[in-house]
Amino acid sequence: MSDAKPVLEIRNLRGGYGEVDILNGIDLVLREKEILTVAGTNGAGKSTLAKAIVGLLPRVTGEIRVDGQDILAVPTYRRMAHGIGYVPQVSNVFAALSITENLQVVAGVPDRKRRIEEMFALFPLLGERRRARAGSLSGGERQQLAFARALMSRPTLMVLDEPTAALAPAKVAEAFALIARLPSLGVSTLIVEQRARQSLAISDWGSILDGGKVALEGAADVLLADPRAAALYLGQAG
Numbered sequence: 001m002s003d004a005k006p007v008l009e010i011r012n013l014r015g016g017y018g019e020v021d022i023l024n025g026i027d028l029v030l031r032e033k034e035i036l037t038v039a040g041t042n043g044a045g046k047s048t049l050a051k052a053i054v055g056l057l058p059r060v061t062g063e064i065r066v067d068g069q070d071i072l073a074v075p076t077y078r079r080m081a082h083g084i085g086y087v088p089q090v091s092n093v094f095a096a097l098s099i100t101e102n103l104q105v106v107a108g109v110p111d112r113k114r115r116i117e118e119m120f121a122l123f124p125l126l127g128e129r130r131r132a133r134a135g136s137l138s139g140g141e142r143q144q145l146a147f148a149r150a151l152m153s154r155p156t157l158m159v160l161d162e163p164t165a166a167l168a169p170a171k172v173a174e175a176f177a178l179i180a181r182l183p184s185l186g187v188s189t190l191i192v193e194q195r196a197r198q199s200l201a202i203s204d205w206g207s208i209l210d211g212g213k214v215a216l217e218g219a220a221d222v223l224l225a226d227p228r229a230a231a232l233y234l235g236q237a238g
């Protein structure tokens with residue numbers, strides 16, 4: 001374990017959508033300016049975990065601490081104030097609005113004009129096309145806008161739900177390169193990802209879920225070299 005301060009601590013997290021539990025007692029820790037990949041088989045509960053962290057899972061028990069504060073009872077719309085940014089798998093931008101408008105409508109951003117310019121400095125392509133409708137953007141550009149929207153509120157914790165799922169294969173490496181920059185912006189990041197090898201390659205830590213539980217966890221490079229992880233969860237190398 002590193003010595004960095006924990007930003008996200010999850011203890012004995014259980015819950016689901018209806019009667020049946022999808023999360024069956026998850027524990028994990030994400031530390032300051034680190035990246036944690038949550039991988040696992042289809043249906044293991046990865047996206048459900050992301051939803052629980054941002055407050056979108058209807059039934060959940062256990063502990064979710066952000067910067068030491070238990071946020072389990074905090075409603076979704078107030079979790080942003082606790083420093084959480086979220087990029088959902090789909091519907092992550094407003095297609096009918098321009099790029100600038102997509103950034104303007106993010107609630108609760110102090111010094112909004114300056115923050116928008118900071119986003120354009122970070123994503124020059126968005127700045128160049130600021131008046132374009134989001135619906136006219138490519139998948140990769142749309143995703144940059146989704147990231148910019150999530151970063152507007154200056155989060156300390158980013159939750160990314162399968163950030164490469166909707167991208168053309170040629171854009172995947174670019175997306176991981178973008179995520180790899182988040183720690184330098186002071187952001188700790190939890191990535192839920194099916195492309196486990198590529199995601200672990202830019203991560204400090206990994207947790208592999210199976211049946212709503214953590215089946216394997218550890219330093220990302222150790223997991224990448226672990227034959228059990230390779231055989232059961234990571235697929236073929238390369």
Ligand SMILES: Nc1ncnc2c1ncn2[C@@H]1O[C@H](COP(=O)(O)OP(=O)(O)OP(=O)(O)O)[C@@H](O)[C@H]1O
Pocket residue numbers: 017018022040041042043044045046047048049194
């Ligand atoms: N809104 C929902 N209502 C009811 N059940 C759901 C809902 N969303 C997901 N589930 C169920 O919860 C289980 C876990 O789904 P989840 O999306 O968390 O898996 P995942 O690990 O992200 O899988 P994948 O990699 O295939 O996206 C699945 O059995 C799924 O059918």
